[in-house]
Amino acid sequence: MADSTPPPLDASYRAAGFNHRLGMGERPAVVMVDMCRAYFTEGSPLFLDRPEVADACRTLVAAARGANVPVLWTRVELQPGGADGGVFRRKAAVIEVFERGHPDGLGDWLEDLEPAPDETVITKQYASGFFGTSLAATLNTLGVDTTVIGGVSTSGCVRATALDACQSGFVPIVVREACGDRDQAINDANLFDLDNKYADVEPLEAVLMELQAR
Numbered sequence: 001m002a003d004s005t006p007p008p009l010d011a012s013y014r015a016a017g018f019n020h021r022l023g024m025g026e027r028p029a030v031v032m033v034d035m036c037r038a039y040f041t042e043g044s045p046l047f048l049d050r051p052e053v054a055d056a057c058r059t060l061v062a063a064a065r066g067a068n069v070p071v072l073w074t075r076v077e078l079q080p081g082g083a084d085g086g087v088f089r090r091k092a093a094v095i096e097v098f099e100r101g102h103p104d105g106l107g108d109w110l111e112d113l114e115p116a117p118d119e120t121v122i123t124k125q126y127a128s129g130f131f132g133t134s135l136a137a138t139l140n141t142l143g144v145d146t147t148v149i150g151g152v153s154t155s156g157c158v159r160a161t162a163l164d165a166c167q168s169g170f171v172p173i174v175v176r177e178a179c180g181d182r183d184q185a186i187n188d189a190n191l192f193d194l195d196n197k198y199a200d201v202e203p204l205e206a207v208l209m210e211l212q213a214r
Contacts, residue, residue, distance in 0.1 A: 010192075018196040022171045024210045025145035029070040030060060031165075033129060033151025033158050035113055036075060038097050038106035039180075045094045046106070048152060050180035056204050057150045057178045058113050065116070067211045070142055073115045074122045074129035074151070074161065077107060084125050127160035136168045146171040148207060149199075150178030155190045162199045172199035175207050 076098040082089040165172040181187035195201035
């Protein structure tokens with residue numbers, strides 16, 4: 001009798017033709033997605049309780065700078081009242097914390113994890129760092145072919161940015177330890193899906209070795 005046990009999910013995806021590896025190109029850039037106090041401040045409605053993600057992002061940024069690899073940053077900023085947030089603001093009212101002038105300062109950068117004076121900051125109103133912004137044009141001007149992505153949250157702005165990087169012709173490499181979500185199962189499910197369909201999800205150590213080789 002044939003074994004009717006289904007193969008492991010990752011093997012099933014590979015057998016179907018998913019999960020081809022893209023690899024890092026010749027001109028990578030690091031894109032740090034929304035690393036602000038809102039996700040790392042206890043009591044914030046967006047609190048993730050993932051301090052290790054911030055530590056991994058600090059390591060990634062330091063390695064990129066040491067290798068002269070460009071680092072770009074995205075952040076959400078809405079006008080007071082949030083009208084420029086459109087349907088996204090209506091659906092996820094929690095992003096009101098990113099309205100300009102919000103008294104809690106939750107949209108501010110994390111300590112020791114903020115843009116250098118010469119690094120580009122992309123301000124956005126929606127999940128993807130590409131939607132309605134100059135990110136693609138900036139990457140093209142820099143000659144970038146690969147986006148190395150870290151930040152929060154995995155299921156939201158990281159996923160949207162990685163998907164749009166793929167759709168815009170940039171290889172997305174999502175750094176596993178440098179991403180986080182409010183639930184580990186949601187985090188892992190989104191990384192699995194990204195890795196199989198849209199991006200290479202790689203461990204921090206492997207990415208650091210690639211950057212240092214530049």
